[in-house]
Amino acid sequence: MITRSGIGxxxxxxxxxxxxxxxxxxxxxxxxxxxxxxxxVILHAIADALxxxxxxxxIGQHFPNTDPQWKDVRSTVLLKKVHEMLTVHSYLIVNIDxxxxxxxxxxxxxxxxxxxxxxxFLGIEPSxxxxxxxxxxxxxxxxxxxxxxxxxxxxxxxR
Numbered sequence: 001m002i003t004r005s006g007i008g009x010x011x012x013x014x015x016x017x018x019x020x021x022x023x024x025x026x027x028x029x030x031x032x033x034x035x036x037x038x039x040x041v042i043l044h045a046i047a048d049a050l051x052x053x054x055x056x057x058x059i060g061q062h063f064p065n066t067d068p069q070w071k072d073v074r075s076t077v078l079l080k081k082v083h084e085m086l087t088v089h090s091y092l093i094v095n096i097d098x099x100x101x102x103x104x105x106x107x108x109x110x111x112x113x114x115x116x117x118x119x120x121f122l123g124i125e126p127s128x129x130x131x132x133x134x135x136x137x138x139x140x141x142x143x144x145x146x147x148x149x150x151x152x153x154x155x156x157x158x159r
Contacts, residue, residue, distance in 0.1 A: 001157045003156070004155070004156050004157075005053050006052025007153050008046060008047065008048030008050075008051075008150075008152040009150070009151050010041040010044035012034055012149075013147045014031045014032070014146060018031065019032045020033065021039070022040060022042050022114065023040070023100075023111070023114025024074075024075070024114060025113050028105070029105050033147070033148055037078065038072065038074050040074075042098050046152045046154065047082045049096065050083075050093065051082060053156045054091050059082070062081070079118070079122065083121060083122045083123060092157045093154065094156060094157055095128045095154070096122075096154045097130045098131050098132070099132050099133065099152075100148065101142050103135045103142065111133075112126075115130070
């Protein structure tokens with residue numbers, strides 16, 4: 001088997017007029033993330049990490065924000081389509097690790113549910129997914145609660 005890894009990153013501005021979706025979970029909050037889709041930075045970073053590991057480009061290439069079919073789409077739909085692309089190319093997902101950078105709200109009560117949702121859409125076990133979060137220690141735009149970002153790494157194997 002050939003093992004490959006990819007890194008993903010996403011960032012979105014916070015908005016008072018949106019729902020907050022993170023890791024496929026609707027998080028109770030007074031704000032959400034702006035974006036063409038539901039702006040789920042965790043799922044976008046994971047999708048980019050998986051596509052990168054497989055050498056299949058990025059989510060902007062496959063799901064451009066200029067295409068109306070992706071307007072307000074749930075990012076779980078995008079993640080499922082990425083999984084389908086990997087399956088067509090005979091890749092198996094080994095593991096995913098993602099870090100959310102967000103001052104508030106705290107997401108630790110939701111991380112297990114996120115792992116379960118992500119694993120379901122990717123056809124893997126929840127133990128193959130790890131989600132964690134950190135703050136930006138009040139530094140910069142993220143520290144001023146202007147946005148949220150996520151980093152992810154994915155490891156895949158070719159059958």
